[in-house]
Amino acid sequence: MATPIDEVHRLICELESLRRGEETVAALVVLGPVALEPLRRFLLAGKPSQIFQPRLGAVKALARLGARDALIAYLLQEREIADPEESFGEEAVASAAARSLAAWPDEDTRRFLLGLSERRLLNGVIDALAEFKTPEAIPYFDRALEDDFYRPAAENAFLKLGVMAGDSLSQSAVTPKPNPSMETPASLERRRAAVRLLNTLGISAAHWQILRSLLHESDAELVVETSKLGLRHGSDEDRGMMAQRLMELISSASWHLRKDIEENLVALKREVAGQIEEEIVQRLEQSEEVRTHDVRLRVLLRVKRRWERAGPLLPSRE
Incomplete structure (x- = not known):
């Protein structure tokens, strides 16, 4: 007769087969604490792969089992992945692990996520920090606005912050990088996103005094979006x-x-x-x-x- 640990190993093999997906994750969770160590080893010792769904399933199961330490240990791993498809898959796994940490809304988790944000951009880190609504994450969200892949998550994070993001977004909108005469395309996209967000969140008269200079910009989208703001405050x-x-x-x-x-x-x-x-x-x-x-x-x-x-x-x- 199969023991509980035998059943755990069977289910982990089933994760790798991609046959049942969420059903397998649910079955692992039902087995409880006995599944923790095998899942931890599978996640931490396993190799990145273009087929990332089994490792993603392990993250989901560990999160539902309350294994915060295992998820943190995984996120602290340094991995050099040369293959772009494998790297993309592993990023999806890491994002899921980071996102799941929002289930522990305490100071230790907040500080860990802020520390992780200094090392890498991840949609999951953006999403998790957005749940904390911490102003300390604003520079991270602002940096993410420069990248097409991370911008949607960053925009959602700013919307969750609400009016507390107004000062930072106003400054971001008028700050071309590296400088006004040689702005990068990524910087321009960030500034466009900042003004769009301000149109959604609303601004104060003080913000308008910062933003009104954008009416003289050469970029059409900046001028048009800034004009929307000026209809009320100009x-x-x-x-x-x-x-x-x-x-x-x-x-x-x-x-x-x-x-x-x-x-x-x-x-x-x-x-x-x-x-x-x-x-x-x-x-x-x-x-x-x-x-x-x-x-x-x-x-x-x-x-x-x-x-x-x-x-x-x-x-x-x-």
Whole structure:
């Protein structure tokens, strides 16, 4: 008759066969503490592989069995993995291990995750630290915004932090790296993400004083997203600059940015109505063939029609 430890080894072999997946993990958890040491050895001593699901299953089982120490020991391992597919698979396993540590919301776990964040980027570390809502993790989240693979997790982490992230995101948005004259593409993506997040989270008047300089940026997305923020907090001078920059960008902007430009111009009627009316008149004098392909004219006409549907201009804020 098979002993419990025999059953554990059989189930670990079943993990490697990929036959039953979650059912096998659940069966290992049912066996309880007897499964801990074999699972620990399987995870820590096993080799990375392109087929990472068995090791991922071991992480899930250890997490459900409360084996925090085993997960931490695994995350502390230093592994040099040359094969990119094996490296990708092992990162998925490590992320799952780090993410599972959020089940222990104590100071020791928080400090371990912060220490781990100094060594490597992992979506699981981002997710776990987001659950702690610790401001000390903000620089890590900010760095992750520069990488396409980690950006979604970092954005979600900032959203969980809420308004406490406003100061850091505002500074990030106006900080090109390594310097303003030689900004890297990754830095620009980070700044774009920061302004998008601020549009979701909201800003204070003090934040706007930091961000208003972005209206002079050459990047269209930064200008458009910053203009959204300025609709609430911008001075008359700021609103005039917003209108000017948006008008400059209509023709060259991508289609999805043109939709946002249109929304902003609708809200800037007082500042831009005269200019738009005048330009529409001029462009309608073009030949029919030219008018048919005039993207800028179509945007301006849509803005005008929306003004007409909305009714008379509201009184000035003054």
